[in-house]
Amino acid sequence: MSRSAPAAALGAVAVAALALTGCGTVVAAEPTGSSAAAQITVTDDQGREVVIDGPVERAVVLNSYANEFVRAIGAGDTVVGVDRSSLNRLPYLEITDDEVIAEGLDQINYEAVAALEPDVVVLPRNAVWQEAAEQLEGFGIPVVVATAWDYAVFDDTVDLLGEVFGAEQEADGFQAFADEIQEVVAERVEGLDTVPVYWETAEPYLTVLPGSGFHAIIEAAGGENVFAEAGGGDVQQEITVDPAEVVTRDPAVIVHEYEPAATPTEASAFEATRDELTSRPGWSAIQAVEDDQVYVANGWATSAIAKSIGALYLATWLHPEAFEDVDPDAYLERWVTEFQGTDFAGVDGYISAPGDQG
Template identity: 25%
Template sequence: MRITGKAAVLAMGLVVTAVWPALADKITVKDVTGREVEVNAPVKHMILGEGRQIYFLAALDKEAPFEHVVGWRDDLPKADPESYDAYLAKYPEIAKLPTFGGMKDGTFDIEQAVALKPDVILMNVDAKTATEEAGYIEKLGKVGIPLVYVDFREKPMENTEPSMRIMGKLMAKEALAEDFIKFRADSIKRVTDALHKANPPKPVVFVERAGGYSEDCCMSFGNENFGKMVEIAGGTNMAKDIIPGTFGTVNPEQIIASNPDQIIVTGGNWDKYVPGGAWVGVGYGADLKEARRKLEALTKRPAFTGVTAVADHNVHAIWHQFYNNPYQFVAIQEIAKWLHPELFADLDPEATFKELHARFLPLDYKPGYFVSLKDE
């Protein structure tokens, strides 16, 4: 969908007209970058700067999560096809939603965005540099479209709660947002309280980001995201002193020299990105037998030669998308159970995830998010 002629002039802000009813109230929200942004709320029409933002939107709108979405980025069917298919089956109208490219790759269509008349555009904070360099905030501001940054990826342990509160305010669902935040905090506390009391030794953990996605080895996490989750779950993130930011790479020699006690590989079904790839396809309703086979195959790579974790079968795979949504507390529980199986023998991360679905999410729960070489 593109617009030309007079509409294009309007879109770029050379002629400004009112495009929203005057019934909505103006509120001010502070986004995760500290910007104060005025928004007409409750938001009736929004554009999702990433399709996977439905993960947190759905948690605040269980009955009709797409009701106010007028456009979204086109990543969900490729990055998480099982979840997309499940949403599509329940909400077939999403097949007709206008889709966008990304701001970071320069394919976001600002004219299309203006034509859809959103009350707000939600953008992940990792797109901030590209957004500012392209002048999108100013261009959108000329036609009265605010842009709000949220973050569940760059610093999720710091920004998940503020991001959920922002969404609660935008959607006039503050109480529901607080319910979710409490459930998240209580779920993490079950891990941290037990660790504080028992104070067990901390195993060294190597987290491989998207193992098998490419032939290169090995992407990992610094002291945030899955790296931080490992620390909260009672482990020592091998790469925290090697990678200065959230994301980075370690070489095979560093893995062998560090000799991690545990290895965790993030995975998903990326057949639309890397058809037939070596990635481990965990996720919504995944085939865990096939996922386990692919996980074991990854241990044969040179980077894992002679590593204690491989010898002891302490090699696990976990759904990659936990790195980009507010459900990280489920991942923390599962990691804690892998790292300290005796201490957390009674902890049931799958039950936690089922409860999350039952209380907050539109989809029925399906297993498939975790697999381990320790599994029978």
């Protein structure tokens, strides 16, 4: 991967008679040497006004969803540092182990970040962004909070990243693709009765609440989150529930999503998870189990595009008659090949629906 050389040493740049006037405003600066610098002012998803010395040529991007978005707007070649999960989940990133500067979203090596001399650091709201902003201020490195895993703020996140990376046109193209998916879902589910859904994330009995992103796609897909009123979730608005409560709330559809990984999941793993779900004590009485409506997915598919593709898959499972002529697999393949620039291994490694098991 070709990368731009590190930015010139940090210093004060004189800007004459120019004012910053809101989100995404690009302000020309006085030329320095042979190149003209620019300042980019954005408002991130925490309402913080952040000034970046642009154009962004070197970026540290934490969280795999954000890295997917940055690739989708054609700015993947600016990324010089990522977190461990991004590298593990997205092996097609042109990043080496030496460029991993965070073992987790709360374990950032700030000296390693500074050594990369990025123009900006991008991280989600569930990272230690306040700490990062404070620690990197002394290095003159701006921090932008952009939460690419949340369906509810998808439009704002795409616009924000387009502004940060000077890729507004590419962001519009990405937005148009997502709009196409979301419009298909919205048009088909309008007026349909909602279907009760239990969505389980990576750990057994870990389910989702409003604000999680998953809750938003359940509603968008014409579903009803059976734990919508549970409350008391963690920073990602997820909560571990009593197994008996799932039985009591009797969902008509159950979905278990693995952590996202571009590496395909083996069919045997999908089968083992479905067997474990359906054999839990008392769960044979749940409508979803009785009707064979238990789905298992690799989150690289169902959480793609801030879970937009997950909303489409879920809508087809909840309302099959309304979506009988819609092929969610085709949208997944387009996402992988056109927007991630990598090979598509086929849907079987990412989605396991009833009847798929051998």
